[in-house]
Amino acid sequence: MLFAAAGAIAGDLNPVPATVAETTPVTAELPNLADRSLPDSYGNERLLAEFRDGPVLVVAVLGVECPLAKLYAPRLQELAEQYAAQGVRIIGVNANRQDTLAEIGAYARRHGVTFPLLKDNQGWLIDQLGATRTPEVFVLDRRGLVRYRGRIDDQYAVGVLRDAPEQHYLRDAIDALLSGNDPPIASTESVGCLIGARKVPDPTRGVTYTNQVARVLERHCVECHREGEIAPFALRGYDEVAGWADTIAEVVRDQRMPPWHADPAHGEFLNTRLMTDAEKQVLYDWAAAGAPEGAVADLPAERKFVTGWRLPRDPDKVIPMRGEPFVVAPQGVIEYQYFAVDPGFEEDRWIQAADVVPGDRSVVHHVIVFITPPADRPQRGMGMLTAFVPGQSSMVLPEGHARLVPAGSKFIFQMHYTPSGMEKSDLTQLGLVFADPESVTQEVLSLVSANPKFEIPPGAADYRVETSQDWFPPGAKLIGLAPHMHYRGKSFRMTGVWPDGRTDVLLDVPRYDFNWQTNYRLAEPLELPAGFRIESQASFDNSAANLANPDPTAAVRWGDQSFEEMAVGFFEIAVPRGSLEQLRARRSEASQEDRETARRLADNLFEQHDADKDGVLKRNELPLAFAIFAFKRFDFDNSRDLTPDEVFEAALANETRRF
Structure with missing residues (x-):
């Protein structure tokens, strides 16, 4: 018999660890399937008996458009090749009503799948196995008993992307059966796309x-x-x-x-x-x-979408992120990529609208474009220009509003890619619409509130970090808010505190998701009087219950990489044009408070990043974002390392002319 029981596991198998959810076994035996067949992706009928000539058969239930099924296709192919010499067979079975044979064939070609892919049009095999999601695998021994069912490994889940798997459920089950042993785990709970139940439409x-x-x-x-x-x-x-x-x-x-x-x-x-x-x-x-x-x-009329630039007019300048495409790997975690571009601006430019158009939207998760001015020009806020997230790509400011890009500035493209199961190439572009300088009355810029002094204990399920932005330029209006954390981010709340003590929750994100970097744009600008501040509270989940957690046993500190953490609030504001220059003129002399703040910042930077304790900071000792955005502004003597005095002077300059 081809299959004896779907999910019927021998009673003497090792118990499932607490971190693995055990599914309910299906105990009914399947009928003799020796004469049953399913069509493959070429339309040829394949007798199921032909796959029962080895010690182990893996039935992988797949869907061609399920994101996890795309990511796991190369993994299954690797396993098929690795174990072929030992007689292990892998077949894919598709039961999605929306997937055609042509689409299944295209799935195989795109992902390099050479093992058979069969179409279960009636769903009889899927029903007998008790499969509920794609991908889900069933490992059968020589007798046709299902000895393991569930996940392939733990690298990918909904909203979860690890560098590499920590648990190799499928591989371990195969190895155990080839050695004549019971699989170490009998069953895990599958994650992925639901297989739609076959119902009669009513x-x-x-x-x-x-x-x-x-x-x-x-x-x-x-x-x-x-x-x-x-x-x-x-x-x-x-x-x-x-x-x-x-x-x-x-x-x-x-x-x-x-x-x-x-x-x-x-x-x-x-x-x-x-x-x-x-x-x-x-x-x-x-x-x-x-x-x-x-x-x-x-049927309603279909919405019409702009396929090119989403701007009031054709862009005045188009800037690619670099000279050649970036190759996006088909699997794994791709850390943020940073690309610096010189737009060649020989005079100041006011930007009224900007749009980011990805080269390949299937892998570009989000883009942030920053402005980094030359060393002799002060940074205006945190230097953000515009951003792209799926469905939101353009910045179109109201009449009279614009962002300033000083002459000699460079643009930094921060690129976040998500693998799709196929190797892709991306060349993202930025389109700019210039404003007439005479028409600009409000300058738009972004401020940042951050607290880098924290250490999240291992296993902590609700660790709180607070930040505060307690000063805004005179005449400022708040027009947007954005929280930023990484994989352990749990929630983020921003509360406005008025001079009279009154409080208003400006933004509450109770279920933060690192996969969506949303800028929340206020329906109406909020005037910020003197004495107004924004208190932010970030909560982190460093426990094993957080499926996105890279390592619940690690203490976590501040850092650029996604396995580290950040507690950051971004604030987009508009200020009267020229008010920043007036403010700098009033702040041209450093106060004792400024000097103390600058010294404290310098000491903290060395304490955190001078790894070899040699009294200088090298570029490779610093976080990637700092190395890209700030290093040259701190390295006054171009020696390619930073001394305590250089860091102090740069920090002091930032305090006295930070706006």
Whole structure:
């Protein structure tokens, strides 16, 4: 018999560790499948018996558009090649109603898959196995007993991307069976995309794709979920969408989609991405009704999207991130990439609008473009120019508002890439629209509030770090807010404190997600009087319960890399043009407070980063962002290392002319 029992595990196997969720075994035996067949990606019928000629058979349940199935395709291929000589066979089985044979074949070609990929159109094999998600693997021994079912390893999960797996569930199960032993773990809980249950659509339930669901998707989803965008699959067309009905309901119910993390009880924002309760219910009811189609005549018109620059006019200047594309690896964690570009500005430029267009939207997760002025010009705030996140790419400022780029400045592209299971090349571009200098009345800049002095203990589930921005330039108005943490980030709240002691929660992000770097743009600018401050509280989860945690046994400190942490609040403000220069003139002489602050900053920098304790800071001892953005501004004598006096003088200059 090909399969004896789906998930029926011998009773004397080792118990599942507490960190692994055990699934409920399916104990019913499968019928004799020797004469059963499934079509492969070429349309050829393949008898299942032909794969039962070795000691181990791995059945991998896959979907061609599921993000995790894309990431794990190369891993499965590696295992197939590694164990082929020992008689181990791997086959893929697809039961998604929306995946065609042509799409399955394209999946194989894109990811270099050579093991057989079969299509289970009726879902009988998937049902017998009890598979619920893609990817999910079933490991059968020579007798046809399922000895392991669940995850391939623990490198990838929903919203989780580790450098490398720590647990190799599938490999360990294969090795154990080849050695004549029981797999060390019998079952793990699969993560990934739901396999839509095969239901008979019930059009009498009053909700159909054409009359309601398509309208909700056009309004909230297709901006990213369409061909060529970063979302893993398109949500247009009944045949495509119906197969995702249960998954759509799940991610909306879990508040993973649409990607908006601010609590609607606090603040009003121009770029809000929230479904109404009624819209959510439409999706839930449709999935429960079996995803009925409805009358084609009821379909709404499709939204039109700009495929090029999203600017008021053609850009005055286009700047690529570098001279050649960056190659994005198909797997693993890709640390932030930084590219410095000289736009060749020989005079000051005022930027009224800017847009970032990724070269390959399928792998560009987000982009931040910074301005770094020449050493003889002061940094204006933190120097942010614009940013791109999926669905939000352009900065178009109101009339009279602009950002200043001093002559001789360079642009720094901070690139965050996410692997797609295929090697890709990206050459992102920045488009700029210049403002007439005579028309600019308000200068826009970004400030930052950070607290680098913390150490998150191993296993801490709710570690708090507080930051404060207690001074703003005179006449400033707040127009945007953004929190920033890394993988251990749990929540972030920003509270405005007025001079009279009154408080208002400006932004509350109760479930922070590092995968979405959102700038929350206020619906109405907030005037900031003298004495106003913003108190921020960041919470971190360094426990094993945080699935994105790179290492719950490590103490975590401040750092640029995603396995380190940050507690940062960004504030976008507008100030009357010329007010910063007037402020600097009044602050031209360093006060004793300025000198003490500068000395403290210098001492802290050496304490944290002078690894060899030789009294100088080398570029490679410093965090990557500091090395890129600040090193040359501190290295007064161009000696390629920093002395305590240089750091003090640079910090003092920053205190006296920081705006």
